Amino acid sequence: MATVTEAEVSRAIKEYILEEFLPGENPEELTEDTPLVTSGVLDSVATLKVSMFLQKKFGIKLAAHETDVEFMNTIGSMTKLVCDKLK
Amino acid sequence: MGQLGLLALVVHAYCKEEAALCHIVQLTLFGFVVHHFLPPAWRMPFFVAMSLVALGLVLGVANAAMVVSSGLVLIGVCHLPIAFGARVLLVSLLGAVLVAFQAGWVDTGGWAVAWPILASMFCFRMAMYLYDMKTQQAPFGFWRSLAYFFMSPNVCFPLFPLVDYKTFCRTYYNDEPLRIYQSGATWISRGLVQLLLYRVVYQFLLIDPAQVDSAGDLFWYMVASFLLYLKISGTFHLIVGMLHLFGFNLPETHHRWLLASSFVDYWQRINIYWKEFMAKLVFYPVHFRMSNWLQGWRASSVLMVSVLVSFFFTWLLHSYQWFWIRGTYLLSWPDALFWSILAVLLAVNMLWQEKFVKRRRLKQAANQRTLKSELSLAGRTVLTFVAICVLWSLWGAESVGDWLAMWPQATRVGPRDVGLIGGVLLAVGLGAVAMGRSHREWTEKVKAPAKQEEDAWAQRWWPGVVVAGSCLLLLAPLKYEVRSHINPQLASVMTSVRMNKLNRRDTAMLNRGYYEDLTEAKRFNPQLFELYTKMPANDVGRQGTGEAIKRVPDFRRKVLVPSKTYRFQNGVEIRTNAHGLRDREGYDLRKPDGVLRIAVVGSSEVMGWGVPDGETFENLVEDRLNAQNDGSKFERYELINFSVTGYGPIEKLMMAEQRALGFDPDVLFYVANNSEYQWVTERMVEGVQAGWKLPYDVLDELIHEAKVDRTTHKVLAQGRLKPYAPQVLSWVYQRVATLCREHEVYPVWVYVPQPDGEPFDRGEIRAFFEEARKSQFTILDLSDAFKGMDQASMRVSKTDGHPNVEAHRVLADCLYRKIQAEPQLSRYLPIAPSAASTAGREVDNP
Structure with missing residues (x-):
């Protein structure tokens, strides 16, 4: 996979979340730090879907424990997880 | 500190019986102060x-x-x-x-x-x-x-x-300490409120499957079964609240679980820690593995398989937990069915939501609420509530057959049923609209400083006001208990809620040996569960050993074997005499001249369950009569105890007819307790189901009339026979009285209460008195025997409401006084009533 920047990872995740879980939502409301799991936007199934998307989109392999709230609660934490895997 | 002081007062007022909890709460509050500094x-x-x-x-x-x-x-x-x-x-x-x-x-x-x-x-x-x-x-x-x-x-x-x-x-001190402590106080108060509500449900709202007689009863049975979960929810709030006081800012364990609007929502609100444990250790690992193994499968199918596998483990792990706490396995059909059905409902609901519902929002704006959306939310919540109540009642049933046997009653629908069902569902729907949308409280989430200042009042002061207000509201009704003359009924309710004891059904069943060893109690019953976990190994409530009590394959079920012993786990041993009676030796079948003989027929409380030989109230009255005997009327007084544990009215009649009258007594004491109707119904059902011949033809006729036979399910049979209980009891009393008169025996009906302040149906007890009067018994009412005493200390153990040695002394004293006060009986006494009275209290027959 071609090298991707942190900003690209973040943008891809944001687009996916907006399209899949928050259709019609104002994109500006969804920031890097918006809580997704603790606010109830992502439940356990949605979190799994996001993790499947990350694996497929960025060609990385996630472990089950990486679906935990500290990795999946915000777009920022997801981006960090993906970028760490891509290093 | 003020809030915690009030909470401590509430715990002290309502949980005084639970010494361990009181100790821990006191320790926690003291520890909190030291810890904070x-x-x-x-x-x-x-x-x-x-x-x-x-x-x-x-x-x-x-x-x-x-x-x-x-x-x-x-x-x-x-x-x-x-x-x-x-x-x-x-x-x-x-x-x-x-x-x-x-x-x-x-x-x-x-x-x-x-x-x-x-x-x-x-x-x-x-x-x-x-x-x-x-x-x-x-x-x-x-x-x-x-x-x-x-x-x-x-x-x-x-x-x-x-x-x-x-x-x-x-989450350890991940927020401002005072805010964490305030959450702790809030959750402790919420937990206490839920635990007290649970007691109300358990004591007053829970109905027996056999009492289900209409659609409204069935609905109420199911709702009450679900509401029993308040015990777990309240306990978990209390525990996590206590942990907050030491800086562990843990998230909420339950979130408005009665207001779930779908099965997925239900799973996310109830026992959240369990759900997260399962997700972390089972669901996610299983799904990741399944995704690799089943690569050609559709994502929804993989999800379905993962959910089903996770629920299989949920079921196993509940049994695993049950084993560690109780030492027995919980593998029953209702349990398996409950988890299987919930798994399928949840999986289908998940797929449906993923496919058709995409309503997630970053903010729940007020202007997004329309009449249509509110009606939809209320409707979904009501449907989920009903489905969960149905499922929960299945889980709590003793068997699938018991559960199914209640359903035919649902065809009976009257205005009361419509009102009851409609009222509850309306309340749930309104609750959903008012509070159902709120998100779970994640206290581990730290708010931005600016927001904190804005919310200073809401965050800091308002929760404190709510906690203090809740405590005062809980403490206020206690005055009615102290001043019971103001409102005796409310005082009685307050006593029951405060004492946290078994409800009528469980008390009665425990007392008549239904749960002879609690490890055999199959019902998922939080109260019995708690009782068991706190029961010492040497408790009277645990099954004892010995040959004195023998099971027999006939209507009596149990008989006493001559000259044998039975040893309770607390070391108390009871001995039977050569006649197979729980009494002393030395009574001849033929009554000697100059002896006044009183035959006593009753059940376990008269037999002296858990009380050493010679300490039963029957023995004590006999001793007192002989000690005060001046020989002017009789040389000696004999009270012979024909009581056997587990005997109801029909067995007591059999005992009187087949054995007691054969000893040629002058007087017969028929001793009744608060479960006369219940015992009649249950014993008849047990007899029919076991295929035993009923001891009297009249009972056979009633069974036939009630359309009960061996194939009728137990719950259904009890429901059908319940209306006949007054008729049977009336017949039993009349027959005992008639037999007595035929044998020139003076019939006396004695009512003996249990020393635990039970809130049993007083109307029912009045009916027993009325039947006894109609049958022309002389009545001795001992129901005030324990009045004003510390009744909790008069049980053989916390788990067993039979009278202990002290209570037997009180009963003996009361019985002796009542005999003296009854002109028809006092003529048999050795000395005049006024000279013998020691307590000097007034006799107060109804």
Whole structure:
């Protein structure tokens, strides 16, 4: 996979979340730090879907424990997880 | 501090009977004050020290030392410098040893009390600890590990929330301390309110399956079954609230679980820690593995398989938890069906939501609420509520057959049923609109400083006002209990709620040996569960040993065997005489001249369940009559005890007819208790179902009239026979009285109460008196025998409401006085009433 920047990872995740879980939502409301799991936007199934998307989109392999709230609660934490895997 | 002081008062007022809980609450409040003023580095070790003291206070030093040393070994093994797999293997081997202890395969004597508490601390937490150790997702340290495993409230609550290790570490003082403490006080008060509501449901709202007589009854049975969960929800709030006081800012354990609007929503609101444990250790790993194994499958199919596998493990792990706390396995059809149906409903609901519902919002704006959306929410919540109530009632049923047997009654619908069902559903719908949308409280989320200032009032002061207000509201009604003359009915309700005892059905069943050993109680009943977990190994409530009580395959079920003993677990031994009666030797079948003989027929409370020989009230009255005998009327007085444990009215009649009258008594005491109707119905059903011949033709006719036969399900049969109970009891009383007159025996009907302030149906008891009057018995009412006394201390044990030695003395004194006050009986007495009266109280027959 071609090298991707942190900003690209973040943008891809944001687009996916907006399209899949928050259709019609104002994109500006969804920031890097918006809580997704603790606010109830992502439940356990949605979190799994996001993790499947990350694996497929960025060609990385996630472990089950990486679906935990500290990795999946915000777009920022997801981006960090993906970028760490891509290093 | 003011809030905590009020909370302590509430605990003291309502949980005085639960000494361990009171100790832990007092320790927690004292510990909280000290803890708060300690330097931060000392707080965790202080919490550990306090938890160890709590263990010692509740379990005793020796058992606490066993729990701590075993726990240290288990934690130590996790940190051995060997391969992770080898550590897991070693922990599993140690677990196997503990299984042997807990199952009783290895006799550990006095240590047996320690295993359920140790298991409660380690059986799930160890899995989470090892998981986080393997994934290196949390910090590990000596004090942190001890704090995690030996949390102080655990010693009082074996059924403990599954606190995640990583969350436990991550949330420790992750917010301003005062805000964490305030959350703790709020959750403790919420927990207490829920626990008291649970007591109300358990004592007054729960109905017996046999009482289900219409659609409204069935609906109410199901709703009450579901509401029993308040016990778990309240306990978990209380526990997590207490942990907040020591800086553990854990998230909410339950969130408005009555207002779930779908099965997925229900699963996310109820026992949230369990759900997260399952997601972390089972659902996610299973799904990741399934995704690799089933690569050609559609995502929805993989999801479905993962959910079903996870629920299979949920079922197994509930049984695993049950085993560690109770030492027995919980594998029943209702249990299996409950989890299977819930799994399928949840999986289908998940798929449906993923496919058709995409309503997630970053903010729940007020202007997005329309009439249509509110009606939809209310409708979904009502449907989910009904479905969960139905499922929950299945889970709580003794058997699937019991549960199914109630359904035919649902065809009977009257205005009361429509009103009841409509009212409850309307309340649920309105509740959903008002509060159903709120999100779970994640206290681990720290708010931005600007927001904190804005919310100063809402965040800091308002919760305090709510806690203080709740406490005052809970304390206020207690004045009615003290001033019972103001409102006797409310005073009685308050006593029942405050005493946290078994409800009518469980008390009656326990007392007549239905749960002869609580390990055999199959019903999922939080009250029995608690009773069992707190019951000492030597409690009277546990099944004793001996040959004195023998089961027989006829209507009587049990008989006493001559010259044998029965030993209770507390060491008390009872002996039968040569006639097979629980009484002294020395009574000849033929009554000697100059003797006044009184035959006493009753059940366990008269037989003297759990009371040593010679200490029953029947023996004490006999001794007193003979001690005060001046020989002017009779040479000697004999009271012969024909009572047998578990005997209801029909068996008492049989005993009177077949045995007591054969001893040529002058007087017969028929001793009634508060369950006369219930015993009639249950015994007839048991007899018919066992295929035993009913002892009297009239009973056969009634059975036939009620359309009950051997194939009729127990619950249905009880429901059909219940209306006939007054008729049967009336017939029994008339027959006893008639037989007495035919044998020139003076018939006396004695009412004996139980020493536990039971809120039983007083109307029913009045009906017993009325029947006795109609049958022309002389009535001796002992119902005020325990009035004004500490009734809780007059039971043979906390788990068993039979009168103890002291209570038998009180009953004897009361009976003697009532005999003196009854002109028809006092003529038999050795001395005049006024000279013999010791207590000097007025006799007060209804």
